[in-house]
Amino acid sequence: MNAVKFLYAAYIATWTIHALYIGSLVRRSARLRRQLKELDESSQR
């Protein structure tokens, strides 16, 4: 059965989903750290 393209598609889909999720974690983490820094600066003023 010549269906290797489906294997590649599944492989790419798996890692694309994980990469997108890890990307969202990195983005959320950066936003929260920025917010925390802003809060610290405003409390020092």
Place this chain on the structure above:
Amino acid sequence: MKRAFPILAVLTACLLIYAGYQALIVAPTDALQGDVYRIIYYHVPSAWTAFLLFFINFIASVQYLVRAKPSTKRAANWIALAIGIVGLVAPFIPVVAQQLPAGMRPSAIATTIVLIPVFYFAIGKWFPGQALDVLAVTSAEVGVVFCTVVLVTGPIWARPVWGIWWAPGDIRLTSTLVLWLIYVSYLMLRRFSHSAQTHMLAAALAVFGALDVPLVYFSIWFFRTQHPQPVIGGGGSIDPRMLQVLLLNWLAFLCFAFLVCWSRYRLEALHREVEEEQALESLNGVPQ
């Protein structure tokens, strides 16, 4: 602990590369399906990991619900212990064993049920108070990601093997989709509801949502379905070399899931810290 994360990340990356090499190149080719069967090495470990994470979410939610009242917590502890003892013994009683569907091994049932009190007491000990809620949201979110992988790779595998992308009305496929929808609803509830009761409501939803996990798992025994029998603890069979690669890939995915959960857990803790700071800030800003 912070130093351990990069070391574990490197080790997990090496394990994932090695497991991927075993899955795509070393494992023998299936006589019927050809190389496309190798999707099993991503599809099945992702499903097992998603089930485990939803199970952790269920235990953390139960612990969160019962923790407020000591008498309820004591009763829940005894129930968890009783489930473990009954689950360990009952599958081996001949009358009960005869009732099990063909191919379902009593040892597999006993092992699965014994995990309930083991996880229940371990999570209760290591995640006190609000940490239970943080663990619940972490495991649900990462579980949804793995369940998404299952729902995407399943149809990609089904198309060349069954000739269709999706078997409408198939209980295994439908119950998995329902499971995914329940946990997406759970995450939506947590994201968009800001009531004081949100955490309790989410925990209650998680307890009911978890009931779908055994339905997904056991559906292939109790209903006629297009989906094949499980390869471990069930009626399906698999070449030992393929099984070895499958378990290696599951180990790699478990390590990966652990690291992702760790990051998500820290993120949730940071999120709560920011919320507390914002609340303090707004209180300080209020004129006395």
